[in-house]
Amino acid sequence: MAELPLRTRSVEAGVDLIPQGSTPSECCFVIEGWMCRHVLTANGGRQIVAFHIPGDLPDRDSLHLPHLDHAISSISAGRVAFIPHEAVLALLSARPNLAVAFWRDAVVDAGVFRQWLTSVGRRTAKQRVAHLICEMFTRMEALGLADSDHFSFPVTQAQLGDALGLSSVHINRTLQELKAEGVISWRASIVTIHDEAQLRGIGDFDPGYLELKAMAQPH
Amino acid sequence: MAELPLRTRSVEAGVDLIPQGSTPSECCFVIEGWMCRHVLTANGGRQIVAFHIPGDLPDRDSLHLPHLDHAISSISAGRVAFIPHEAVLALLSARPNLAVAFWRDAVVDAGVFRQWLTSVGRRTAKQRVAHLICEMFTRMEALGLADSDHFSFPVTQAQLGDALGLSSVHINRTLQELKAEGVISWRASIVTIHDEAQLRGIGDFDPGYLELKAMAQPH
DNA sequence: CGTGTTATTGACCAACATCAAACTTAGTGG
DNA sequence: CCACTAAGTTTGATGTTGGTCAATAACACG
Structure with missing residues (x-):
């Protein structure tokens, strides 16, 4: 992969890297920081459909898509690389x-x-938040980007809401519950998980679906 | 594809073809009828994550998955074929x-x-129902399985609820609204769309994301 | 016809949204 | 190092969507 012609770019937090509806000719690879994909609805709503961390190829699908049905933005500051589609396809x-x-x-x-989808459709606010924290912790751990009981999760509560189909106000209250119960703490973008088993229980989280993710990671 | 060794099976409505957590050694191909994939949650909830119509390969992903994180069931009566993984992989x-x-x-x-996900996370009940009807109509149309303004959609209201993250009661009331407005009618599994433009408007539906589906269909 | 499933209705309730204001925090420039 | 600012968080009051429960009606099927 090292021989690919790539163009790197530093991004601030909250930058729209690739707008919804565009027809990208390059793939975007996350080197550093958090990115996300999101869909905008007619009534001004926003649904974040994926978080991306270093090593991810957020628009891998654009290799096949005539035009993107979603946007790609940065969550935190970071760095991304752009690789021409032709180069990837040739490889x-x-x-x-x-x-x-x-x-x-x-x-x-x-x-x-x-x-x-199961979270958003069929789980309560508390379950959704717990599930997402478990998922991101597991993914970060697999990359060696998490410590034993904490990791950096630089999202705002509004972004969490857009990811989980909730309002930022309700996210705030839900987080307070989880903190009050002593399951997690969350200060300055650092999430600390005090009782992972309990958190998994609350969020109905089974890491099985991420197994292959860990295996596929040697990008 | 015709030279594949396949085993066909007729199924009743509501049969669990492949249970969640199993490790299938065959792929399942829909010949006739509607199937779905769904995830069961700890608190007894159910989220339908996909509907499948003839020509679909509902567990195409199982070729790569160590064990299924969701179940596959029949929605209506129909027929499916099973093809050994090895045969598919060899092909x-x-x-x-x-x-x-x-x-x-x-x-x-x-x-x-x-x-x-965007529907379930950020759209109202009415929008979700309208969006789903538009989607399924478009997919059925692409297969030549829809008539000019109606198609067969043999789901119960409870199943619709499980798909859209709503209760069956609320689905019922939402459908009544759409019927009262004259946008659709729905009798005996046949959905008739009286005003597709309006229905698309209500559901914030843009068929762009299905374009490729139509192209890919020549299975 | 009877029986089980699905649809429909009404009454009531809970989770979550909305709105608006106050408070924190982090970053910035003098 | 200290104001100043903008973004994010927290809080309270109130509103709404959609859930739950339970009963009845309508079908579909043998």
């Missing part, structure tokens, strides 16, 4: 097993989507 | 462009997921 046709790895990665993402 | 490695087609199909599914 993939040269190495079929890499293409399979890409497909496999897409399959894992689909599993993340299913869990996310 | 895919023999024909790399077929593997790309599978990947592409997974990408389209991801787009469907994103819209679904």
